[in-house]
Amino acid sequence: MSASWKQLSSQILLLLISCRHINTKTSSPTQPPLAPITPLKTDVRSIVLKGESHTEKMELVNPVNLTLECTWTGNQNKLPNITGYWRKDGEEIQNSRLSVQFHNGQYNIQQVFSIVSEENLGNYSCVFGNEAKISFILEAPQIGEERDKPIISYVGDSAVITCKMDDAKPMPNTWNWYRYNGTEKEQIFVAAEPHHYEIINKERKTRLVVHNLTEADSGLYYCGAVYAIGTTMSHVELKVITFMEPLKPFITIVVEVVVLVAAILLYERSQSKKKATADGTTADQKNMLPQGDDNATEGSSSMRQRKV
Numbered sequence: 001m002s003a004s005w006k007q008l009s010s011q012i013l014l015l016l017i018s019c020r021h022i023n024t025k026t027s028s029p030t031q032p033p034l035a036p037i038t039p040l041k042t043d044v045r046s047i048v049l050k051g052e053s054h055t056e057k058m059e060l061v062n063p064v065n066l067t068l069e070c071t072w073t074g075n076q077n078k079l080p081n082i083t084g085y086w087r088k089d090g091e092e093i094q095n096s097r098l099s100v101q102f103h104n105g106q107y108n109i110q111q112v113f114s115i116v117s118e119e120n121l122g123n124y125s126c127v128f129g130n131e132a133k134i135s136f137i138l139e140a141p142q143i144g145e146e147r148d149k150p151i152i153s154y155v156g157d158s159a160v161i162t163c164k165m166d167d168a169k170p171m172p173n174t175w176n177w178y179r180y181n182g183t184e185k186e187q188i189f190v191a192a193e194p195h196h197y198e199i200i201n202k203e204r205k206t207r208l209v210v211h212n213l214t215e216a217d218s219g220l221y222y223c224g225a226v227y228a229i230g231t232t233m234s235h236v237e238l239k240v241i242t243f244m245e246p247l248k249p250f251i252t253i254v255v256e257v258v259v260l261v262a263a264i265l266l267y268e269r270s271q272s273k274k275k276a277t278a279d280g281t282t283a284d285q286k287n288m289l290p291q292g293d294d295n296a297t298e299g300s301s302s303m304r305q306r307k308v
């Protein structure tokens with residue numbers, strides 16, 4: 001009896017909850033929706049082509065409804081119509097094929113592309129028959145200067161890796177840092193390793209500080225400039241070495257010098273010993289003829305023979 005009462009009361013409770021849920025749902029249209037579908041900005045890029053191909057670079061920062069317009073005036077045959085279509089990153093865009101009429105001495109095609117995320121960036125080409133094409137390279141602002149030399153730091157030190165966006169380019173919303181682990185770029189989260197990493201962002205610059213370096217910190221680091229439309233990357237190599245490493249060439253030189261000096265000293269010593277045993281003239285002669293120094297008495301006897 002009491003069990004069924006419990007069941008009933010819990011069912012009522014559920015009903016009340018679901019009613020409240022319905023209530024909030026019905027009242028929601030007055031509030032703005034969570035993801036506001038603000039109309040995209042629109043932009044148009046028109047290119048007139050006389051020759052066979054042209055490449056146009058476009059840097060985008062924000063999502064946009066982009067109209068790409070291609071005009072081709074270079075057709076020799078002046079056919080009344082040709083086939084036109086679009087490609088993205090080398091692959092034909094489905095349902096983009098159409099017959100383009102010859103009008104006022106030119107062919108014209110245009111298409112609207114919704115560029116809302118990183119996957120929408122890339123190489124868009126309009127193609128006229130097999131004869132002409134215009135490529136639009138859409139990308140987020142690129143990081144100009146790439147450092148090709150690695151940064152070298154010592155074990156136990158801190159290393160500072162920097163990246164910068166050109167002054168002429170739009171400022172990134174923020175910066176991310178990644179570390180290449182051999183297969184993937186893993187994002188660096190300072191909060192996870194506060195004693196090891198530090199990220200300092202200032203307008204168009206970012207700095208990654210790696211503290212308490214070990215040789216395991218060597219490798220490729222990527223900075224990413226984050227824009228609404230996507231992230232662009234640049235990489236820097238870090239080499240962590242021990243204090244002994246740069247000293248190695250000096251140590252080899254020092255060792256070589258020590259060996260050489262020791263050899264010279266030994267030689268000088270053996271010479272002065274011989275000098276002490278043999279007479280002065282033969283010793284001087286022998287200095288000029290070192291090949292005979294293994295047998296001093298023989299050398300001096302041959303000298304005497306020659307003298308005789």
Ligand SMILES: *[C@@H]1O[C@H](CO)[C@@H](O)[C@H](O)[C@H]1NC(C)=O
Nearest residue numbers: 039040041042065112113114
């Ligand atoms: C952007 O393009 C898409 C698809 O082409 C279209 O549905 C949408 O209405 C466009 N938005 C604006 C603001 O032009």
Ligand SMILES: *[C@@H]1O[C@H](CO)[C@@H](O)[C@H](O)[C@H]1NC(C)=O
Nearest residue numbers: 079080081082098099100101
């Ligand atoms: C294209 O031109 C050819 C003649 O070259 C004509 O036969 C054909 O009907 C035309 N097609 C269109 C869609 O205008």
Ligand SMILES: *[C@@H]1O[C@H](CO)[C@@H](O)[C@H](O)[C@H]1NC(C)=O
Nearest residue numbers: 087089090091123125135137
């Ligand atoms: C863009 O695509 C076109 C056609 O697919 C190709 O010919 C061109 O080389 C590409 N350009 C770049 C910069 O990738």
Ligand SMILES: *[C@@H]1O[C@H](CO)[C@@H](O)[C@H](O)[C@H]1NC(C)=O
Nearest residue numbers: 180181182183184185186187
């Ligand atoms: C690299 O990072 C990825 C993603 O975190 C992980 O799945 C993979 O195992 C890592 N590889 C190595 C070699 O650590």
Ligand SMILES: *[C@@H]1O[C@H](CO)[C@@H](O)[C@H](O)[C@H]1NC(C)=O
Nearest residue numbers: 156158194195196211212213
């Ligand atoms: C790293 O060095 C800082 C001082 O620069 C020190 O406070 C911290 O404890 C060190 N962390 C580790 C893991 O050795």
